[in-house]
Amino acid sequence: MTGTVAIIGGGVIGGGWAARFALNGWTVRVHDPDPQAERKIGEVMANARRSLPGLTDVALPAEGPISFHDSIAEAVEGAAWIQESVPERLDLKHATFGAIQQACDPEAVIGSSTSGFKPSELQQGAARPEQIMVAHPFNPVYLLPLVELVPGEGNDGPMVARAKETLTGLGMYPLHLRKEIDAHVADRFLEAVWREALWLVKDGIATTEEIDNAIRYGFGIRWAQMGLFETYRVAGGEAGMKHFMAQFGPALSWPWTRLMDVPEFTDELVDLIAGQSDAQSGAYSIRELERIRDNNLVTMMRGLKAQDWGAGALLNAQEKLMRAGTPMGVRAEDLPADAPVMTARRTVPLDWTDYNGHMTESRYLHAFADATDRFMEIIGCDADYIANGGSYFTAETHIRHLDEVHAGSVIEIRTQVIAGAGKKMHLFHEMVEGGRLLATGEHFLLHVSLETRKPSAPSPEVEAALVRFAEGHAALPRPQGLGRAIGAPR
């Protein structure tokens, strides 16, 4: 599902929203009075283009256009979603909603990125309060899936459902809050951690770098995959959560935190923190730090994807939706038998790049192996079939690396069946970017019984689907490089 979105306020968060929507095929219309807004959003887009599309193993839709508008009225024209991301001041947010509602479609959703205001506060004085809800994202909006969705009293069920559908379609995870509360859920935690950290620096207990190390070498990694409660359940040992609470419950009444106090923001404290932060990270520009952060996030999220867990499970669910209705979702009977089969259309992810600045050699095999899996699925050797004890094992592979490809490029793989009958399947994959041939992969596979681990006949349905392609593809030209061995150039 795509459409037109208006981004009102195009700073750190508005820019991230613009990228998330545009890269998912939406038409994006931005209003921001800052003369630098177009440049800044251009830089956010550049970072987003190199990171977001490679998160999944299916290509995103074609990027939507972004335009910049001098007035809110012009920006909201035709928008089905309006995302307000102006600075965190209630009077400014109210004035912005006033201008939006004078011109926008009354059916459009108006989401606010507010970090802390409640929807009832945002809706005060609005012409149509029922149109406004909190949609609080996390930075970088184009990579992190969480959006806290906090409807107010007037927001009706269908509108909330529509909002969730839109956010899910963008690959996000709308966390629907049951009740409004200052700072929603996640920012309450962040606020608590931030208070403690400020005290620790002020009191000379730890530097900004030491505090960051305490997070990133320990509980930060743990939280990214199991959160708080599941992590503590495991920490309770075999007796689980009850034992954990019995053991650590008393600590809650000891003076382990200074949650309700905030150190005074004197010039001295600000200089102390800013100085330590400069010493820690000043060697990098903010854009460089953003790219380092994005590389790490993509690598971690793709790791979780391989485990089908947490944010990675979300990516897999999104991928399923993306496949439906595309050539990446069809079965053998819907495909012509006399043309190569498209078995992959994906973006090269950031974590596939090596020290030579291009896709590393092992990822060519990775991409070809995924294409083989997809071809197996097309002929009916899918997860259910494999669970019933039949599958294919690869016996031999030959890859030719013909041209370079880089992170962010969309690659396709087309597969020709060279031979397929009985237990044997001989495939030839061609990897292309646009019209450029990047690599070929020749693979010989045998059908096996997963019980005996020995070659066995496939089911009649799988064999029939394979034979249909083998016969149809026999009329295609013999692919260049078929049967090649390493040797003197021929």
Ligand SMILES: NC(=O)C1=CN([C@@H]2O[C@H](COP(=O)(O)OP(=O)(O)OC[C@H]3O[C@@H](n4cnc5c(N)ncnc54)[C@H](O)[C@@H]3O)[C@@H](O)[C@H]2O)C=CC1
């Ligand atoms: N920075 C963060 O980590 C997060 C911020 N938020 C929330 O997002 C909202 C925006 O915050 P940031 O993007 O960080 O601020 P920012 O300062 O980076 O961007 C705000 C943008 O709004 C523009 N602006 C100012 N007045 C405007 C007006 N009348 N109409 C249109 N644009 C206007 C400014 O030129 C600026 O580009 C705030 O409500 C904030 O609480 C939410 C999640 C995270």
Ligand SMILES: C[N+](C)(C)CC(=O)CC(=O)[O-]
């Ligand atoms: C610091 N902050 C309150 C603006 C943070 C957020 O709102 C969410 C985030 O991205 O950390």
